[in-house]
Amino acid sequence: MSARPTWLTADVLRRPDPAVGGAHAHAAQRAAAEFEGLPVIGEDWRPRAVGIVGAGTMGGGIAMAFANVGVPVVLVDRSSADVHRGMERIRANYNHSVTRGRLEQTVADERLALISASDQFAALAPAEVVIEAVFEDLDLKRRVFVDIDRVAASDALLCTNTSGLDIDRIAEVTGRPEVVIGTHFFSPANVMRLLEVVSGARTSPETLAKVLRIGDLIGKIPVPAGNAPSFIGNAMLADYSRETNFLVEEGSSPSEVDGVLEEFGFAMGLFKVGDMAGLDVGLDARRQAILTRPKDRRHSDLRFVPIEMGRLGQKTGAGWYRYEPGSRMPLPDPELDAALIDHSARIGIERRQIGAEEIVARCLYALVNRGAWLLQDGVASKPGDIDAVYVTGYGFPADVGGPMFWADEVGLAAIAADIGRLHQDFGGWWEPAPLLLDLARTGRRFADLDPRNEGSR
């Protein structure tokens, strides 16, 4: 039996009444687009056409999201070969839906006919919204925005689908930073409902209001976010994912960690997600990041273990799990487990049994504490926005409401005390957000920070 860790006092396996949690998740999603002080955009405003730069995975999905609601799209990429590949992928996606009986052929044809493509930036001229979805590289995005600025219509909104780069550094290369904004879609962009809408320092309220309206038009849950590294969702994911890696270094297996989080209600554990996405995604950036790591805290190189074994995820038949030929069913793999045990020994960690409570506590606390920092820093404007992000974009169980709602239910006093002890014992990453400490000390909840709740309790 694995002992309950001495620092843990909260009852982390406690869950809200599913109906109450579900109702909160639903209300939070609806309320996310309610942002104070925005101008009113006419009821029937919709963009006359959308231009997308980069016909890759995201550009193609975003194009479908607009075509699906009848908005004409032009896709631009570097070469006719890139454009062709992008259009073929969109065609294949629509065909797949038709074959599966989810879409009428005539409807698919109509939607496809709304999407045109070009290898010339001049083709963006008619668009009232331009969305950049090229590779995640700041210099490249800045060059692309210079070109967009040159050709885009005078009334166009200029959006970037960056996953976490600085919007201001992109906006500053244009002569119109007030219309530059982040529209962070999630993959697959024609399916996933979350849309983080990231205002830069000079983004105008009208630009934000229009993009929130666009999100609504294409059936997304648009959530306003501030321009801080990785915005809301991915900033929290970094902490959560780091903790899952630490747990495996200390004695859990990837399938144990995934299993506990799936039992908690997550749609999928992060190791399975990694295998689906490909473990080499963003590898160069990760290697780069090693050079600038803060020295005062623990880091994990766990993810390089499978990569160095040539295990890149489902596409190579093995990653954190192994896969039988033709199957996507993740199976635990003793070969990898042995390599992980070696890894722990190499970094001087004595492995131990880790129980479900500790796994849930460390992963959820990492989310909650980062969420509190984001609220305090104004990156998220209300706690429900964080819940909406996690439920709609990261597979957090809707019937638990969201990480901040969960924290309110478990009790902020106990959580703050536990995080305080983790900080004492492990330092670095666990520095508690002053906002969390303050709420705990004054007996309040995250929900009390939402102005719409004033007077309701």
Ligand SMILES: NC(=O)c1ccc[n+]([C@@H]2O[C@H](COP(=O)([O-])OP(=O)(O)OC[C@H]3O[C@@H](n4cnc5c(N)ncnc54)[C@H](O)[C@@H]3O)[C@@H](O)[C@H]2O)c1
């Ligand atoms: N893939 C995801 O899960 C995901 C999720 C959210 C956000 N994003 C972000 O979306 C953006 C695109 O990611 P992706 O996965 O679609 O990449 P991708 O590699 O599938 O597609 C990028 C496309 O950009 C094109 N391109 C590159 N340079 C160009 C240029 N100078 N002019 C025109 N086109 C150019 C490429 O030819 C390619 O078709 C990145 O910023 C990424 O961080 C990706």
